[in-house]
Amino acid sequence: MADYKETDVSGVAWQRAYQILILNPLDQPATVRYDEEQVINLNNEQIKQFVGNLGYTVDPLGIIELRDPETLELTGETIPVATVHEALFSDYINRAMARDDGANLVPPVEPVEPEE
Numbered sequence: 001m002a003d004y005k006e007t008d009v010s011g012v013a014w015q016r017a018y019q020i021l022i023l024n025p026l027d028q029p030a031t032v033r034y035d036e037e038q039v040i041n042l043n044n045e046q047i048k049q050f051v052g053n054l055g056y057t058v059d060p061l062g063i064i065e066l067r068d069p070e071t072l073e074l075t076g077e078t079i080p081v082a083t084v085h086e087a088l089f090s091d092y093i094n095r096a097m098a099r100d101d102g103a104n105l106v107p108p109v110e111p112v113e114p115e116e
Contacts, residue, residue, distance in 0.1 A: 011042035015051060019112050022088070030058040030085075035112075060085065 017034040024030045033055035040047040062081040065074055 009043050011040060013038055013040040015039075017054075018048075021111060032056055032058060058085075 015036055015038050018037045019035040021033045021035070022030060023033075033053050035053045036051050037048050038051050040049075058081060060082055063078040064081060064084065066077045066079060067073060068075055
């Protein structure tokens with residue numbers, strides 16, 4: 001049986017984390033959740049669909065093996081999780097202090113709900 005307006009298409013698809021949520025509850029370990037989507041480029045049109053998430057409890061003594069964003073290959077370098085925490089903490093404090101001093105900052109961003 002033929003399909004109405006059947007057309008050959010060409011494209012590429014990949015998976016990515018479109019949102020990263022870090023929960024930092026008082027007196028409990030921090031957790032990280034990566035919300036993932038598949039992106040399909042099809043005939044110059046982009047289709048996105050939620051595919052799941054990946055979450056874990058943060059180990060403050062852990063390390064992160066760095067990867068080249070262009071090739072995804074391991075670089076051989078590592079960074080302590082504590083350094084990432086220090087950077088995010090510093091970013092928060094710096095932005096909060098600038099806000100409190102009346103700096104004109106970008107409005108807050110709300111988490112994105114996954115597309116289905």
